[in-house]
Amino acid sequence: MTGEERGPEFGLGDWTPESLDVPGEVRAVVSAPHPVLSRAADEVDPTAKETVQLAADLVATMKVSPGCVGLAAPQVGVGARVFAVNVTGHPKAVTVHGTFVLCNARVVEATRWKPGREGCMSVPDLTGDVKRASRLVVEGDLPGSGEPVRLVTDGFEARALQHEIDHCAGLLFLDRVAGAHAVYQRKVYL
């Protein structure tokens, strides 16, 4: 894949969670069948004070949750189209953009579909086989500045982004599993 084939990435620049300039608070993660997880979340104003606080809180909550590579606002009970991702150090990750938060994100290109096993903090006892695009282009807005970004990614980071964008659409991995025997009791607790 080259940048030319998929259009330029107007990336995160020097954005870090610290540039939100507010301390994040750890929030409680809700589990299915909580209704907030099944509702399509609302668009947000990425520059609004509450969006900035929510972004910081998602990062803070993700940080204290072992093995967590992504967390969407509905998972902390907020029906807003905001999520945090960080796949740094994950053995399956190829392209890695570090820790970032996107608002109003949408998939603009998805190719090379591959199956993989997924878990979710909001479905703590199950994992499932889900087919996801392994090459992905996503557009969204950065919280704080509201700057538009276009991320071009692949592999595990692409999977994490699709999982979180699904959360914002009110979908769980359970809605995408491959078949009647594609969910498994979780055996390893991190």
Add this chain to the structure above:
Amino acid sequence: MNELAITVIGRDRPGIVADVAEVLARLGANLTDSTMTRLRGHFAMTLICTGPAAAEVEAALASLTAEGQLLATVRAVTPDGDVPPAGEPYVMAVHGSDRMGIVAAMTRVLVDAGGNVTDLSTRLTGALYVVLAEVELPAGVADTLIDRLHRTAAELGVEVTLRPADPDLL
């Protein structure tokens, strides 16, 4: 050639599969299709075998069921072979708070649309109930079926998705 449908269920312990399979092998029963899994601490086996007569298998399994820890049934069935698919393959996923009648209501909607459930599993973890069904649907019914599924799911207070099963052909 006799075809037998055998079910075995009992409190899980190591060795159930080996014990049952050994009995069948000794009789020359050829194990064809089967599912064997642990469900909430019970080990359940559903097997199709070809070979000996049902009575012979029943008698041989008696050594395993004598203590009352395992329950086995053996039934002669007509060897129809593989059934060709009766429609297009779809996967229905249902999840929500556990309550009575979710499987009954959701599968009834599928059947009323001419669908045939070919595989189904359920999981209960905490308050979350999950139903996953593979179903063959007549061509062209999926679009109207999804509306009916949504209505029934809303009455039950659960979520439903229906999507085409996409087999990977390599």
